[in-house]
Amino acid sequence: MQTLSNKIKGDISSQLNSSTSDLHDLTRQLEKTNAIIDVLQSLCKVNSLLTDFQSFVQNSEFLQAADAINELKSDLDVLIEDGYCELKIVKALRSELRVNQETLLHHLGEAWSAMTVWTIPHAKEPVTLTNVSQVQLKVVHSENAAVTVNAMSQVGILKSKMQVFGKKLMEYILKPVVTLSNIAPAINAAKKSQSTTVGFKVLPKSSEEPSDPVAVYKSTLAILKALSGPLLSLKTEGKNGDENTTLKAMLGEYVWPELSKCIITHCLVHSIPTSSSKLNEYKAVITATKGFEASLRKTGFIAETASPLLTYARDVNVHFANKKCQELIVEARKLMKRELHNTKRVGTMKVDNKDVKDPKQDTKDKCHVSEGIFALPECAVSESIECLVNLAYQTLQEAASNTPQCAIQLFYTVRNMFEIFCDVVPTYHRDSLVVHQLGHLQRVWTDILPSNIYTKAMSTLINTVLMHIVEKVSSLEDISADDAQQLHSLLSGLQDRIPHLIKPGEVEEPVLVQSTVDQWTSFSELLFMLDASMQDIVDRWAEGKGPLAMVFSASDVKSLIRAIFQNTDRRATALAKIR
Structure with a gap:
């Protein structure tokens, strides 16, 4: 027994140790081989997906192409997580993935552009009455539309495409309907080509009044109804196949806030009556607004709770x-x-x-x-x-x-x-309130300044005023008969007030205006010319020896005659005598 035990411990134990080591080596080799097989299988799958992707794109099977791209990306992510990101083939496949993604986006963009064809003026040119007839939107009802839309949703570009579409629809279609009252939508539904075209026609109206709310609602509903064909009625599907929303609802989410604001600003604001007697007539606008929003909710364009237009219209008393x-x-x-x-x-x-x-007749009623x-x-x-x-x-x-x-x-x-x-x-007419200011100074200065200083100061101010008046009136090139009469009436009032303004306080002795105000004579002669006939002016000139010649030059008198009187032979004769 002892000999057998020693033999087991010696020979068999060493063999067992050797077998265990071999087992570990074989296990590691198996794991490595399995990993290589997994990588090769993944690469084969990736290659198959790439091949299928090209076929899907060529056959316009965009939804399958989008699924292939998503699966391809998922497989490459697994390889990268397993530590194979540095392999040349993995790097090449990642580049190929990006190229294929861009290829799919390009084809989806072309397919979307083929379904929504825009004809618009220059990009930087706003839509006006002169170029609105150039605007046109053509929506093509393609059989492959549902596949294209769901593929766009899968790759995450549907929202951005709908935002751009909604912005263009607002700028080139809906906003002109609200802001331009002289246009009407021109809608053409072609059954053969399975397309709907929305454009505009200019009405022969000369008025540029703000658009009528009822007409705006009618045109807007007609446009949205025309566009609510098979394309905008499509429902997008999530990755798990669950239905999300229609394109119509998505479009309304992007367009409705700006559209409602535009209708309020450019239409409802101007429709608010300016007379309380017309408030009852505004009930028709409130009814039309309520029906407009109800129609939009019924078609699924806006949410059930959205009613900014009706809220604004009902507050008509405030507005x-x-x-x-x-x-x-x-x-x-x-x-x-x-x-x-x-x-x-x-x-x-x-x-x-x-x-x-007579108080004597009604002594009882003392009040x-x-x-x-x-x-x-x-x-x-x-x-x-x-x-x-x-x-x-x-x-x-x-x-x-x-x-x-x-x-x-x-x-x-x-x-x-x-x-x-x-x-x-007082601010706008401060240049016209001369007499008022002089009267104010008279009340202030009378009890402060000595009489002689007051007279001198007030005379200086009045002289400045008269000099300014004479200069301005003399520089006029055309004075009608009514203007001359008004000027004479206005300046005559000033002429009557000046002597009282120069006289300080309660002084009874009159002040000789001619001796204190240098421009008084010029001012008086100007008043004379404004109310005189042409012959009276010539007589007062007296060949340069009369009182008029003492204060005005011949050129000044001629200028005033030309301004006051029409160009006739009599005027030419009178001008010839002024020298």
């Missing part, structure tokens, strides 16, 4: 008030900038004695007030100011018959009109 207030402020500013010195008579005449009660005590006395005011006051009264009357919210806004607008008046009129 009416805002628009009305804005227009009132603009109109008030225009009135404030009109000529200040165009005046008219306003106020009430003096109340007749027969309309005034009796005359009917005309609060009446505006008859006076002359600027025509623009009267128009501004009438505008304020009309606005307040309209506010009284409006909703409380609108009435409050209109009331504040009237208040803002008068606040703006205090800022605009």
